Amino acid sequence: MKLWMDVMRDLEYLLVDYQPILDAWEAGGVDGLVIGPMVFASDKLVLGTHVVGSGSAPQATFAPNPRVYAALGVEPPPAPADASPDKRARLERVLTDIKQRGWSLFIFQACSGAGPGGDGPLLADARSQAAYCARTIDTLEHYPMADGAIMDGPEWGYEIAPHHQNYRSYVFNDLPERVSGLCTALGYDYAALVGAKERLYARLHQLDARVVAQYAGGGWFGASALLGNDPDLLQWLRFRCDAMTRFFRGVRDCVDAQMSRVVKLGVGPRTAAFAPLVGYDMPRLAAFLDILLPKHYFWHNGFDGLIGTVGRYVETLTLWNPGLSDADALAVVESLFGLALPDVQDRDDLVQALSPAFCEQIVARETRRALAAVDDPARIVPWVDAGRFPHDGDPMSAGDLRGVLRAAEAAGLQRFLYHHAGNLTASEWGVMSAICGQPWRPLESPFRPADQLVL
DSSP states (O other), X not given: OEEEEEEESBGGGGSSSHHHHHHHHHHTTEEEEEEESSEEOSSOEEETTEEESOSOSOEESSOOOHHHHHXXXXXXXXXXXXXXXXXXXXXXXXXXXXXXXXXXXXXXXXXXXXXOXXXXXXXXXXXXXXXXXXXXXXXXXXXXTOOEEEEOOOOOOXXXXXXXXXXXXXXXXXXXXXXXXXXXXXXXXXXXXXXXXHHHXXXXXXXXXXXXXXXXXSHHHHHHHHTTOOHHHHHHHHHHHHHHHHXXXXXXXXXXXXXXXXXXXXXXXXXXXXXXXXXXXXXXXXXXXXXXXOEEOOOSSSSSOHHHHHHHHHHHHHHHOTTOOHHHHHHHHHHHHOOOOTTOOSGGGGGGOSSHHHIIIIIHHHHHHHHTTSSSGGGBOOEEOOBSOGGGOOOBOHHHHHHHHHHHHHTTOOEEEESOGGGOOXXXXXXXXXXXXXXXXXXXXXXXXXXXXXX
16 A cells, blocks of 8 residues: 655645655655645745745745636736745745656645635635636646646535534535525525425434334435435435535536646545535546545544544434433434444443444445445545544544554555645654555654644
C-alpha cells in the first residue's frame, strides 16, 4: 500500500528546507501530494536571519486571470494585496520538484478564493456554481504541474444532534426555501420534501422500545416502517443524491470545456455508511470523476468521526425519547446505517469501540463498499486521520492507525491520503512508513514530523 500526504493551509511548511521532507516522505511510501487551499497562511516567512513578508493577512498564492472569469460571465476575485514574489517562486519550485519525482499532485479546494457568485446556495445557484468553476479553472491553469483538483463538499447534512444546527452537517437544515427552484428543476415537489423532513423529525421524537423491537433489524422493510413508511422521505433522499450528482457533473463538464489541458477531478464523500444520506451516490459519481476519497474517519467525539456520529445519534434519540435505552438507540442506528459496532452495548462502550474487531468488521466493510463503486481500486484514496486531536476528537493511537490501515489493506485498499502533514506525529509516521515504504528510524533520519495541534 502507498499513501499521499496532505499539506493543508500551512503551505509555508514546505517553502524553506523542503527537500529533506519530501525525501523522507518518498522513502516512507508517499507517492502523491494534495496541497491547498492555495493561500499563504502566515504573514511572514523566516529564511535564516531574514524575514520575508509584509505582515498582511493571508493572501492567495497567485493573481487571478480575468479572462477565465469573463469566459464564464462572473467577476474575478481581487488580486492579493501582497504579491509575495519570493514565496510564490518557492512554492512553484516545490510543486515542480514533486512532479519531477513522479508523484501525483492535486490541489485541494482549487475553488477557494472564488469571486462573487449569486445569492443562493451553491448547489442551487448557477452563478455561484460558475464562480466556483472559474476559480477552479484559474487555479489549475496557474499551476500546470498539478494533475487536478480535490473537491471537499458541498454536501448535505447527516447529523441530528441539536447542537449541530449551527454546523454544515445538521440534516434538518437542508431544505431552505432557496433550494425550491432546484427541486423543481430536478422534478421534485419542494413542499412534499419539506413535509417529509418535518415528519421525519417528528417520527424521531416518537420512538419507543416496542416500536424499535418490532421494526429494527427487519431489513429495508423494517427500517421503512420504523420511519413511518413515508414515500416522500424516499423522494427527499433521492433528491439529495440527484442534486449532488448534478452539481459535480456540472463542475466536470465546465472544467473539461474550459481547461487548456486534461485534468483529473476527485471528491471526498463521507464514509460509505453515511454517504447516501449526505447525497453521495458513489457509483454515479465514479462514472465521471477520476478519484473518490471517502472519509475513513473513525474516532469518537469531535466531528466527522464515525464512532462520534453514532454516539451523537444515541445521545439525541434517547434525549428525544426518554423511554428509549442506549441499546434501543443503537438498534435504530443499525437499521438506518447498517452499523453494528462490535462489543458496543451502550454509549459508555463507545470510548473503546475502536478495537481490533471494529477494524476487522467496520473498517473492512466500509473499505469494500467504497471499492465496489469503482472499476479500478486505484480510484479509491480514502482520507485517513489519527493522532492526538483528530478533528477535535478523542486521540487515535498509532496502534489504532495500524489496525485501520491493515484492515483496509486486507480489504483491497491500495492507497490512502493522510490528513494532514501539520499534525503528523512520530508514532504515526513510524506506522505508515513501515506499511507503505522503508520504516522510518528517527535515530538515523534528519526528518522529524511536525506534530502540531491544528485542525
